Amino acid sequence: xxxxAVAIGQKAKPKNESWYDDKPLHFGFSLGFNTxxxxxxxxxxxxxxxxxxxEVAILNPGINIQIVTNLRTGKYTDIRFLPxxxxxxxxxxxxxxxxxxNDEQRLESSFLEFPFLxxxxxxxxxxxxxxxxxGLNFRxxxxxxxxxxxxxxxxxxxxxxxxxxxxxxGLDFYLTYFKLSVELKMSNGFxxxxxxxxxxxxxxxxxxIEKMRSQIWVLAFHFE
Numbered sequence: 001x002x003x004x005a006v007a008i009g010q011k012a013k014p015k016n017e018s019w020y021d022d023k024p025l026h027f028g029f030s031l032g033f034n035t036x037x038x039x040x041x042x043x044x045x046x047x048x049x050x051x052x053x054x055e056v057a058i059l060n061p062g063i064n065i066q067i068v069t070n071l072r073t074g075k076y077t078d079i080r081f082l083p084x085x086x087x088x089x090x091x092x093x094x095x096x097x098x099x100x101x102n103d104e105q106r107l108e109s110s111f112l113e114f115p116f117l118x119x120x121x122x123x124x125x126x127x128x129x130x131x132x133x134x135g136l137n138f139r140x141x142x143x144x145x146x147x148x149x150x151x152x153x154x155x156x157x158x159x160x161x162x163x164x165x166x167x168x169x170g171l172d173f174y175l176t177y178f179k180l181s182v183e184l185k186m187s188n189g190f191x192x193x194x195x196x197x198x199x200x201x202x203x204x205x206x207x208x209i210e211k212m213r214s215q216i217w218v219l220a221f222h223f224e
Contacts, residue, residue: 016127016174020224024072028178028224032064034216036088036109039188041211052208053095057104062088066113068222078119080133086111088216092156094208103153105205110143115166129172137164137187148199155205157195162214164189170220181222189214 020026038056066084073079089108094101117135144158170183193214198206 015124016176018174018179021172021174021179022072026070026072026224028068028070028222030064030066030068030082030084030220030222032066032086032218032220034062034064034086034088034218035059036062036090037215037217038090038092039213039215040092040209043208043210051097052101052204054092054205054208055095056090057093058091060089060091062086062109064218064220066220068224070119070224076121078121080115080117080119080135082113082115082117084113086113086139086216086218094205103155105154105156107154107156107158108143109141109158111139111141113137113139117166121172124172124174127174129174130169131172131181131183132167132169133183133185134165134167137166138162139164139189150201155199155202156209157197157206159191159193159195162189162191162193164214164216168218179222179224181220181224183220183222185218185220187216187218 037059040054040056042053064084064086066082069081071079087110089106092105092107115135115137117133119131119133121129121131139162141158141160144160148155148157164187166185166187168183168185170181173180191213192211194206194209194212
């Protein structure tokens with residue numbers, strides 16, 4: 001009985017046709033969820049003077065919407081271009097002598113993004129195929145402010161353009177009429193994105209930070 005059960009469990013399931021996956025070029029769309037973060041390097045000089053310590057306190061969910069363009073370059077390789085938009089926010093809190101310092105800084109971002117990715121696929125097992133990918137993503141933050149607003153208690157400014165390197169992994173699920181891909185990726189910015197000029201009214205918020213780089217985690221669902 002055991003041998004018979006094992007033999008049944010090893011039978012291959014019928015494969016859904018994937019004519020779209022074998023074409024040199026195919027398209028799709030993507031919906032995703034993100035959490036945006038900062039890698040903050042506190043200013044050691046300012047920290048020693050005023051004991052003001054910045055950190056990202058809350059990770060808030062955001063959304064991603066993209067168009068998928070996939071170029072098949074080989075049996076196991078693809079080049080992908082996924083232009084789109086993403087929205088999210090980050091909250092920076094400051095502590096002085098372990099006590100919360102004044103207002104938290106809630107920084108919203110609305111990105112135009114243009115990722116170019118190299119995808120390496122494993123062998124297909126029935127209707128599932130694993131893959132990994134890496135590449136570069138240029139993002140432009142439309143929500144970054146050019147000037148400080150005296151009526152709004154936000155005392156940090158972000159630079160608008162940034163270049164990110166991205167790595168991730170996922171699974172392709174071959175369904176009857178389309179392919180669903182579920183993937184998780186990490187995106188790290190190269191640039192110090194905090195503006196150099198502090199606000200005239202509260203310079204301590206900017207002066208407490210030496211460097212601030214962006215980091216974004218994305219869970220995406222591709223429909224192709």
